[in-house]
Structure formats: structure tokens, C-alpha cells
Amino acid sequence: MAEPKVKYDRQLRIWGEQGQAALEKSSICLLNSGPTGSETLKNLVLGGIGSITVVDGSKVEEGDLGNNFMVDESSIGQSKAKCVCSFLQELNDAVKAKFIEEYPEELIETNPSFFSQFTLVVATQLVEDSMIKLDRICREANVILIFARSYGLAGFVRISFKEHTVIESKPEHFLDDLRLNNPWPELKSLAEGIELNVQDPVAHKHIPYVIILVKVADEWAKSHGGALPSTREEKREFKELIKARMRGQDEDNYKEAIEASFKVFSPQGISSDLQQIVNDSSAEVDSNSSDFWVLVAALKEFIANEGGGETPLEGSIPDMTSSTEQYVNLQNIYQKKAEADIVAIERRVRSILKKIGRDSNSIPRTTIKSFCKNSRKLKICRFRLIEDEFNSPNLPELQKYLTDEDFSTAVGIYILLRAVDRFAANYNSFPGQYESAMEEDIPRLKSTASGLLNDLGCNGATLAEDLINEMCRFGAAELHAVAALVGGIASQEIIKLITRQFVPMSGTFIFNGIDHKSQLLSL
Amino acid sequence: MDLQLSVVKGAKVLMVGAGGIGCELLKTLALSGFQDIHIIDMDTIEVSNLNRQFLFRQSHVGQSKSKVARDAVLKFRPHVSIKSYHANVKDPEFNVEFFKQFNVVLNGLDNLDARRHVNRLCLAANVPLVESGTTGFLGQVTVHVKGRTECYECQPKPAPKTYPVCTITSTPSKFVHCIVWAKDLLFAKLFGDKNQENDLNIRSSDGASSSENVVDVFERREGEDIDDYGRRIFDHVFGYNIELALSNEETWKNRNKPKPIYSKDVLSDELAQQNGNVVQDSATDDGLSVSAMSSLGMKNPQDIWSLSENSRIFFESLRLFFMKRGKEIGNLSFDKDDQLAVEFVTAAANIRAASFGIPLHSLFEAKGIAGNIVHAVATTNAIIAGLIVIEAIKVLKNDIKSYRMTYCLEHPTRKMLLMPVEPFEPNESCYVCSETPLLLEINTHRSKLKDFVERIVKAKLGMNLPIIMQGSNLLFEAGDDLDEDMIANYEANLEKVLAELPSPVTSGTMLTVEDLLQEFTCNINIKHREEFDEEKEPDGMLLSGWTQPVSASEKEKEDKSINNGANSSDVTVEAVEDETGVVAVGVKKRRISETSEVAANAAADETNHKQYQVIDDEDDLVVLDGNSDAGNKRKRMQ
Numbered sequence A: 001m002a003e004p005k006v007k008y009d010r011q012l013r014i015w016g017e018q019g020q021a022a023l024e025k026s027s028i029c030l031l032n033s034g035p036t037g038s039e040t041l042k043n044l045v046l047g048g049i050g051s052i053t054v055v056d057g058s059k060v061e062e063g064d065l066g067n068n069f070m071v072d073e074s075s076i077g078q079s080k081a082k083c084v085c086s087f088l089q090e091l092n093d094a095v096k097a098k099f100i101e102e103y104p105e106e107l108i109e110t111n112p113s114f115f116s117q118f119t120l121v122v123a124t125q126l127v128e129d130s131m132i133k134l135d136r137i138c139r140e141a142n143v144i145l146i147f148a149r150s151y152g153l154a155g156f157v158r159i160s161f162k163e164h165t166v167i168e169s170k171p172e173h174f175l176d177d178l179r180l181n182n183p184w185p186e187l188k189s190l191a192e193g194i195e196l197n198v199q200d201p202v203a204h205k206h207i208p209y210v211i212i213l214v215k216v217a218d219e220w221a222k223s224h225g226g227a228l229p230s231t232r233e234e235k236r237e238f239k240e241l242i243k244a245r246m247r248g249q250d251e252d253n254y255k256e257a258i259e260a261s262f263k264v265f266s267p268q269g270i271s272s273d274l275q276q277i278v279n280d281s282s283a284e285v286d287s288n289s290s291d292f293w294v295l296v297a298a299l300k301e302f303i304a305n306e307g308g309g310e311t312p313l314e315g316s317i318p319d320m321t322s323s324t325e326q327y328v329n330l331q332n333i334y335q336k337k338a339e340a341d342i343v344a345i346e347r348r349v350r351s352i353l354k355k356i357g358r359d360s361n362s363i364p365r366t367t368i369k370s371f372c373k374n375s376r377k378l379k380i381c382r383f384r385l386i387e388d389e390f391n392s393p394n395l396p397e398l399q400k401y402l403t404d405e406d407f408s409t410a411v412g413i414y415i416l417l418r419a420v421d422r423f424a425a426n427y428n429s430f431p432g433q434y435e436s437a438m439e440e441d442i443p444r445l446k447s448t449a450s451g452l453l454n455d456l457g458c459n460g461a462t463l464a465e466d467l468i469n470e471m472c473r474f475g476a477a478e479l480h481a482v483a484a485l486v487g488g489i490a491s492q493e494i495i496k497l498i499t500r501q502f503v504p505m506s507g508t509f510i511f512n513g514i515d516h517k518s519q520l521l522s523l
Numbered sequence B: 001m002d003l004q005l006s007v008v009k010g011a012k013v014l015m016v017g018a019g020g021i022g023c024e025l026l027k028t029l030a031l032s033g034f035q036d037i038h039i040i041d042m043d044t045i046e047v048s049n050l051n052r053q054f055l056f057r058q059s060h061v062g063q064s065k066s067k068v069a070r071d072a073v074l075k076f077r078p079h080v081s082i083k084s085y086h087a088n089v090k091d092p093e094f095n096v097e098f099f100k101q102f103n104v105v106l107n108g109l110d111n112l113d114a115r116r117h118v119n120r121l122c123l124a125a126n127v128p129l130v131e132s133g134t135t136g137f138l139g140q141v142t143v144h145v146k147g148r149t150e151c152y153e154c155q156p157k158p159a160p161k162t163y164p165v166c167t168i169t170s171t172p173s174k175f176v177h178c179i180v181w182a183k184d185l186l187f188a189k190l191f192g193d194k195n196q197e198n199d200l201n202i203r204s205s206d207g208a209s210s211s212e213n214v215v216d217v218f219e220r221r222e223g224e225d226i227d228d229y230g231r232r233i234f235d236h237v238f239g240y241n242i243e244l245a246l247s248n249e250e251t252w253k254n255r256n257k258p259k260p261i262y263s264k265d266v267l268s269d270e271l272a273q274q275n276g277n278v279v280q281d282s283a284t285d286d287g288l289s290v291s292a293m294s295s296l297g298m299k300n301p302q303d304i305w306s307l308s309e310n311s312r313i314f315f316e317s318l319r320l321f322f323m324k325r326g327k328e329i330g331n332l333s334f335d336k337d338d339q340l341a342v343e344f345v346t347a348a349a350n351i352r353a354a355s356f357g358i359p360l361h362s363l364f365e366a367k368g369i370a371g372n373i374v375h376a377v378a379t380t381n382a383i384i385a386g387l388i389v390i391e392a393i394k395v396l397k398n399d400i401k402s403y404r405m406t407y408c409l410e411h412p413t414r415k416m417l418l419m420p421v422e423p424f425e426p427n428e429s430c431y432v433c434s435e436t437p438l439l440l441e442i443n444t445h446r447s448k449l450k451d452f453v454e455r456i457v458k459a460k461l462g463m464n465l466p467i468i469m470q471g472s473n474l475l476f477e478a479g480d481d482l483d484e485d486m487i488a489n490y491e492a493n494l495e496k497v498l499a500e501l502p503s504p505v506t507s508g509t510m511l512t513v514e515d516l517l518q519e520f521t522c523n524i525n526i527k528h529r530e531e532f533d534e535e536k537e538p539d540g541m542l543l544s545g546w547t548q549p550v551s552a553s554e555k556e557k558e559d560k561s562i563n564n565g566a567n568s569s570d571v572t573v574e575a576v577e578d579e580t581g582v583v584a585v586g587v588k589k590r591r592i593s594e595t596s597e598v599a600a601n602a603a604a605d606e607t608n609h610k611q612y613q614v615i616d617d618e619d620d621l622v623v624l625d626g627n628s629d630a631g632n633k634r635k636r637m638q
């Protein structure tokens, strides 16, 4: 048995072989190897990431032993990057691990092209000034960047990337694609061939609910000028119509039909989210367009033409009460339609590729297939430049957060994390870092925060005293429990980004360890 | 920053479980200033743990988890005191006295049974419990303090899925039915305890009617060649038994008939040769590394094998069990990490599926179904362990108003990835932490005391060492310190129907059931009922009184195929043990997202309504307003 497959068995079941292959191909750069950074990498190394490069210029000190598991007494005085790197290497020898003994801030200043070699850079415990510079560098080089920071009981995670497109967004619950509200001709004619009033009671209780609904909906439409039920009263009537056909309480297929009748009521055509995607200017493709946008362009054509306003059919049907024969027939008819739709999309993809001067076979059929199956669930994530957000945050949102009870602590932490960097630039230490200066640090941090709020255009806004005091008491400490959590969140997002599965979080993630609350702020 | 250091330093902590969460937790505790940590785990390390249980290396495979975890942490943090127990938390040494020495108990367990057991001990010892679980990207941390918050069992947990026996033995319609058959019937019959009851037909065509003394066809005969034996088993279960079933025409009136498969149909000359060519001995001959796939040169567990390939794996794995692991035969039970067992079960399930026209599956998929494999990844465990430690510190500081139950979500819901919820008050009708009696409807003239002990006391109430009393009369007692008279007396009672016990149990009787180890007592009012629905109440009894659990089998309407004709039986085969206990998260969490999803879908429907505010007629859609928190039905702790 191939050993890696056994080792990764439990996670392959989440993201599949393709996801795993993407992880194994990727190279990650870590800036600063304190607990937040080293815990982030640990989770990725265990999962079999391709390669890691640890960048840290500091030496291990006594204090590091208190919060960083990857160093011990024998590491004191040695390069932290080296110690962390060798610990990580021991976790998984399939991973290529190396380290660079240099301060990230210096690397950002002196060697910006260094970062372009990586799939993704994870920057931990950086202060504002370096964050902004690094963000510009990575955006330019089209490298995914993720910031993570633990500060006392507070945590911060933020993704920065121009555009991340997802085909396999894997929503937990999504309505199945049965087209009961808009059946295609073959489904209609299959339904027509089945008699609902069949005499045989066994046959009657094994007509699949899909057929029942298509037939009753058709009947309804005929007597309602082609329209399906839309008002509450009509929907009730529709259900009564089905109920009236039940012959006994044990007819599960009819119960299923009543339960599923909302599928008939849902509107035809594509969702507004998908509408937005096909309307995106990127769907006007040229030779620089990514595969994703070429596929969207084909989808757009399909919807406007042979799709008749609908996406390609997914093709699978859920379990339902049915005779085996009817279930198999139904399955076949859905599969056939799905396959025909794939063929239609594929034809369009090939011709678009040709039109924009690319090899018409440069997008493999498996990708097209997966795209068709997921076409209702496509996602696009775009992230603002940190600099833009910091200089001109979305003001109405910011003001709303500041006054909204649910968000005020999170946005308070967000502001204070920026304020402590300003504080440090002014006073050469973080607030509360020295116990003796606590008394004077509190008002200083308070006025720094007010100044920042003013600069952002929130004149007169204030933050809760408690929160400011708490922030000073943190004294910039990196607590292991918080670092483990922040590292867990950051590595989870990295996995989503690299596997291109699931939807990464948008906005800034703020964790507040005081009451376990976490919020995403879109600024 | 001096974070509550004194409470942490002085605390004595019990960790139960040294797996995915446990490894993270032990490390995080040690680095958060905890000085006195005890850790219990009965498991040994498996290769499939290594993608997340970072204290373990390849070289540790097979060793005790609790011990290796302890040593690994001590290597880096020698000044922490860690005591490890390679033992089952349900062992009697971990009694209430043992639990009383701790300030807080932290669970990182992987099964419901142990979770319930620890819950009861924590209640009895009055020690706060921080409970946790993960599956895939989902996770939860909850806190349970006696009298202040709900206990772990205040909310009923979903029961594991069950399938009617006839579906498994005669009329499978889904692949999972074939897996259950291959694992719980065929595998158990061939390699497990021969004395266990088994629903497989053991009569062969030649011995069926001739004598009273039925020979079990699954027994390998004296001196029988292993390949002959394999073919005989194959022909019996995939050929003869199917023919036998086909002879009952009533069953197949509304179903596709299965096709009998005999070894001669699948055994080509090439295969006969193959068997001869198999490498007889390899260097690595330790039990678990034996694999039919490798001896047949098949590499990819994600491939779907043909019928002929499945048959080859069937014969080869059976052969390897007898040739290489003969000593284990008779006491094997299916283990998802046992490669050869997974190969055998995959092949047998696929051959059966082929016979019934059900799509075949790869070993990878079959393993997932057979082992009820939980998705597990390092990231979630790291997040959860961090939350457990933060919660444990609050518990130690007695900071009751800050206690939170936290759910870790896969997709941000209402801008949250972590959803904190204030703990709920104890459920006043919880049979575990309140004294409310339960109600049992049962046919007192038909059900034996044994049925009551197995299906209610052990399966539903989760007791291990029960005592059953009617008033002051002892009806039954478990334990190894009983004298022979008592044992004989109890054995006799077990076989009696309730109404005929020495002190008869009839409608209106109240039984008291007690578990000495858990120091847990509960009262059950008996109500006689004549009939039970075989499909919906397969136990032939119905326990209620605290919130009725949502039975998975009922909810999912497992057996959708036509069910006339086949002789139903009142026994059910349990499909898969619930391993995570995280189902609870799943369910709770899902309640939120499902509603929002459904509501969102319907929102498009009802355009004149605001999103999240859709109420369909007849309440089949649920309202979810913008502010409602998880499980808004329950009362908040004040």
C-alpha cells in the first residue's frame, strides 16, 4: 500500500486527490516563526504541503520557551527559523523545509522579488508599515498573501489577493437541481407516459415524487394560464391537490411530493449571484483570461442559447420512494440531459478558446465537467489592497460597526491593533509591554486610537474603556492558546485557497478571546 | 502577560483522549502554564493519525497514544508533570473518587459512549467538564457545570442509523446495505466469534433437509484446501443463497431480481494461474501489513474494481487471513485500519452489489462507509484545542458569566466563523442530571428482561454495570464479584418475560436502574403496549420522558424500496457505530445553516419578503431572523 495515501486518508475525504495534489505542489513562505507562524505551518506540514521556507532573523530566547512548542532549552541562542524549521521537517519528511535567517522587514525592503517564487506567503506578527509594503509586492507578483497576528487574547487574520475563483465551493446545503419548475421535454414526456391513477396499489405508492410533481405542476399550469403557484394561497391549494391523490397514509411517495413541492414554486432561471458573475466584465474574455473566465463565458452563451435561461443540469437525483425500474429510468433521463449539457458547454469552450487564440484543447474535459456540475455554485472572491483599506476604509460600514453591539468589540480590536502599531512607532514599545508604564500607557493608547479614528473620518467616535485597558494589559504578548487558534484559522484558509475548494473568508477576521466571539469585518 | 497564572498553575487537569484534539490540547495546556496534567487513552497509534496527531511519528505506530504523547511533550517541556494511563476511561479504576481529585475534565474523545460515561462521572464527582469534538472543518467546544449549565446528555443525541434485517439479508437497495452485510454478517461469520448470533443462512443445499444436525457451511473442513474453501464460501453466499431468495417469488414481484454469481463464472484460467503465482512469503510478515491488493499488484484504492477483480481480491484476502493471520480467526472484529479486512469487505460488498444491480464502489469509498470514517484535519483540532484551553481557564476562575459553547463553522454564517452561544440551563426533564423518571412502553408479556437490559439499559441509557430493582427486589445485577447462586438467579431472570419475573413487571410498575461505577440512578415507569411498528420501532419498545431523540432511521427513511414479501424480523442490524459524537455539532450547527439556506432559497421565491424572513405555509420552512442565536428554543443560562 502506498503509505502517503493511508497517512492522508482522513483529509483526502475532505478535499480529494486533486486538492491533495494542489497542496503537494505548493510552496509556502512564512514570515516570523513565533507561535502563531509556527503553528500555522505545523498544520500545513502535517497535511503534506509541498515546501516551506521559514524567514526569521531572531535567536531563540528564554521567553520563547513559554509559548513556542517548537523550541526547547537546547535551542536558546540559536536561529529561531532554523529550530522551527527542523521541528517541522521532523513532522513530515515528504515536505521540503528550509529556512532563511533574516528579518522579514529587511527582506521586504531589500529583496522584494524574493517573494515571487512562492504560491503563498503567510506573514505573521507584522506591523502596519511592513504589511502595506509586503501587500504591494505580493499583489504585483500575483502571490497569495495571508496575514495572521495574535495579540494577547485578540487575533487577526486577513487574506489579500486580487481575485480568487472557486468552482468547487462545496456549500453545505444547496437545493438539488431537479428542474421541477421548468422540466425539459424528455422529463415531461417520461412523466406523460406514467399514469398517476394506476389501479395497482403497489404501483401507485411507488411512483417517484419527481413524476408526481411534474404531472401535478403541468396540470396546474394548464388551468392557470401556464403559471405555477406563486401566492401562499396557491401553494396551499397545490399541496391539497397532491394530498387529494393519496390513497392511504402509508404512501411515502406522496408525502415526499408534498414536502418537496416548494421545488416547484422556486423561480426559474439562474440566481442573482450567478447573474452577477456572468455579467462581470471579466466574462468578456481575451487571450489573457484565466480558464475560469473562459468557462464562465461559455456558460453565459449556454444560458442565453440552448440552456433556455438555465445552467447545465447537475444530473444527480436524491433517494426517493420508487420502484427500482422507475428510479433507474429517472436517473437515466437526468444523466443524459447532464451529459448533453456538458457536450454543449464543451463545444462553446473550445470555440471560445480558438477565438481568443488559445489551444482549443487547453482546458481538459474533466475541468469542464466539474464546472458544469458546479455551475450554480461558482464563487469569486476579491480582496482590497491593505493600503486602500487602511487609508480609506468603507466609512458607512465602519461607522455601523462602531455603533453595532455585535461588532463593536471586533471593530474596537481592529482599530486598537492598528493603534498599538502607531503607539510602538512613537514610544518604542507596545502599550503595557512594561508593567511599570501601564498607568501612562492607557491614556496614551486611548489618544492614539482617537487620533486614528479621526484620521479615518470617524470624528468623535470612541472605544470602550474596558477594551483599551484590556489591550494594554495584553502587553503584546503572544499567548499560545490564541496563537494555536489563529494558526488553525490561518492554515484552514490557506488550505481553502490552495485547493481552490470551499470559499475563503472575505474581509478581516477578528477573534476576541474574552468571549470567544469572532467577526468578519468588510472594510 | 500574566494571564490568570495562579489558577492555572495550581490546577489539576484530567484529559480524556490523546487523539487529534488530545495532542493539540496537551501541547497547548503545557504552554499555557498548566503544571499537573493527567491523560487517559486506550488507543494505540495508527498511520492514518499522522496527518494531524503531531506528537506521533511513523516509528510510534502501534504504541500507546497517551504514553507517546506524554513523552513527546515532556521532551520539550520537562518541568510539567504529566501522568499517562493507557486504559479505557470506562475501567473501574476511574471511579468517582478518581474524578474528584481534578479541578476540570477536558474531553477529546471519539465516541458517544465514552462521552456519556465521562459526563456521568463528572456529574457524580461534581467536576466541571469541557467537552469537544471535530469532524472535517466543523467543531465544537461546550462547557458543562453541574446545576449551572446543561449536562452533555441534556439534549438527546441522534441514534445511530439502523437497517431492517431483511434489507440487509435479502433485499439490499443501496451500497451501504451491501457493506453492512459484508462487514457485520459475512466478515463476522468467517473471522469473528462463532458463537455470536448471525443472520446469515448457514445451511447448504446438500445438508439442508437431510438431518436435524445442521452443519455450518462456513466452517472450514478438516484438511480442506484453502482455495476450495474460498470457492465453497463464494458459491454459498453469492450463488446458492441468492437462488434460495429468488425462490420466494413474492419478494421479487416489484423488485429487480438479483443474479446469482458462482465462482466458476468469475474464475477464469488466468485467475487460477494468478492464485498460483502469488508471492508466498514477503519480508514484512507482521499481521497488519498483509494485503491482497499488494499481492495482486493492485495499487490505487480509488479505482473501482470489476466483478472479476473483486472476486480475485475476495479469494486472495480470504486466503491471506487463513495463511498469515490464522491465529486471529475467531476473534477478529472489523477495524477500518485493518487493510486486509477492508479489502475483504470491499470485495464482498461489491460482489453482492453486482448481484443486485447496485453500482460498485472503490476501496477508498467502501472503507469510508464501512468505518464510518470521520473527516479529520489538523486545522480544526488546533482551533478547538485553543478554545478548550481558554474555556478551561474561565472554568477555573469560576467566571460563570463568560462561559460559552462555541461552534466552529465551515462557512461563515452571519459573518462568523466561530459561533459562541451562552450555555443553556439544565434540561429539567433530563434523566441524567435531573431525577425525572422515564417512561417505557413495552410488551410485558413478550419482551424478556434480557431485551430490556440490552436495548434500553445498555444501548439507550449507556450503562455498563447496571443493577435493576423493582422497589427493594433485585432483578438483575452486573459485575464480577457475584456468587454463583446469584449469577444463576440473574441468568434465569434474563430469560423471563417481564410479566413473569419473580416480582412481576407490568403496566404501572416503576423500575430503578442504577450504574454503580457511574453513580447514576434513574427510574423508569413501565407501560404495557401490545403492538409495535416493526419498521419504526424495531426495538419493540419505546423509551420516552425526556425530549425524544430524533432517530436517524426514522428520519432518513432508510429503506425506500418496496418491502412486501420479505419476511421481516424484529431485529435490526446496526450499521455503523457513531464515532465522532460530533453529530451533535452537525445537527445543532446545521439547524442554523440549513434554515438560512432554505430560507435563502425560498427568499428568492417570495420576492416581497425580506431575506431570512420567509415562512412557508404549513411550517415546512422555519423562520430565522437576523438576530436569533443558535438553538433559540432553549432557555439561556442566567
Ligand SMILES: [Zn+2]
Pocket: B150, B151, B152, B153, B154, B155, B426, B427, B430, B431, B432, B433, B434
Ligand atoms: Zn442533563
